[in-house]
Amino acid sequence: MEETISLKEIFEVIKKRLLMIFLFIIGAALIAAVVSYFILTPTYQSSSQFIVNQKQQDPDMQVNVNDIRTNVELINTYNVIIKSKAILEDVAEELSLSYNAGQLSEKVQVSSEQNSQVVTVTVTDPSQELATKIANTTVEIFQKKTPEIMNGVDNIGILSEAEVSANPSPVAPKPMLNIAIAVVLGAMVGVGLAFLLEYLDNTITTEEDIEKKLGIPILGTISHVKDEDIRGDHLAFRKNAVKRGGFNGTQKKTI
Known part of the structure; x- marks a missing residue:
């Protein structure tokens, strides 16, 4: 049931x-x-941005759609290179950090809008000053080492550097x-x-509990009368008798 x-x-x-x-x-x-x-320790974020531009062999050559598409595809490669040991080890050495490349990689996030040539490098750290230094140094070293890593490719320009805010708000x-x-x-x-x-709770407290547990109807209930209720009723009876003059502790007869 x-x-x-x-x-x-x-x-x-x-x-x-x-x-x-x-x-x-x-x-x-x-x-x-x-x-x-x-x-929990408050953490702060600081971001630096760079833009990927196609290096032109001929100054008079106009940028076409294929060039822009190539730059966008390169961004995915750059996102991996930025967080690689080749870049982050130099960043740790440049700033004399106690972090290794793996620990530093967890603090660095790289993002870019869809079909955009702008890449944002965001660093999270308990110190906003240190986060700012890491973000700027990472972009600078990446810009310097990219031609060596990608065989002379030089199409990265720094768009904006990370700055320390006067009244920083923690992100977490x-x-x-x-x-x-x-x-x-x-x-x-x-x-x-x-x-x-x-x-x-399997205690029985109401009539409904009895019907559910035993499956039998309730014919009647016996109310529980407390001693205080009995004494209260007795005192009420005595007061009523006194008011009627029929009972005040002794029986009086009048002739």
Whole structure:
């Protein structure tokens, strides 16, 4: 026999465990805030751009579509060369970095827009000053070594150099985004745990529970009367009797 659950039962479960769910949400948000603001190291980005131009043998020759297509295809090759050991080892040596070529490659990102001859080299590092130096040095060394690597090809021009911002903003971590994600995860965990506890709870508390567990109808219920309720009713009876003059602790007769 399949059991179904209604929206009313879902809301009842959530209402029953609302405090627990709320505590999960607050706890997750606090943990995310502490990790974002006090544990994770802020990182900054700095970018430098260069443009790929076809070197012309004849100054009077006009650039055609095939030349531009060739330059765009070369960009894919340049993206690989920039992050290669041949370039990054020289960058690490030039700046006296403690990173090796592999570690430096993880900090460098190369991107270009579709069908564009402009390539952007972006470096991410906890120090914006160092990220700026790495970006500019990488493009400079790449520009110098490209003719040696690609047999005299010299078609790279620096478009813009990376600069240090006066008030830099870290690109990571993003505390508000982390807190928002933590709130959602906390709510999901809290609601999931609420339904799990409700599923594991096999105590009988209502008439409906008896009908579901035993499969028999309820003929009647016996209410539980507390001692306080009995004493309260007795005191109420005494007060009413005093008001009517029929009972004040002793019986009075009038002649």
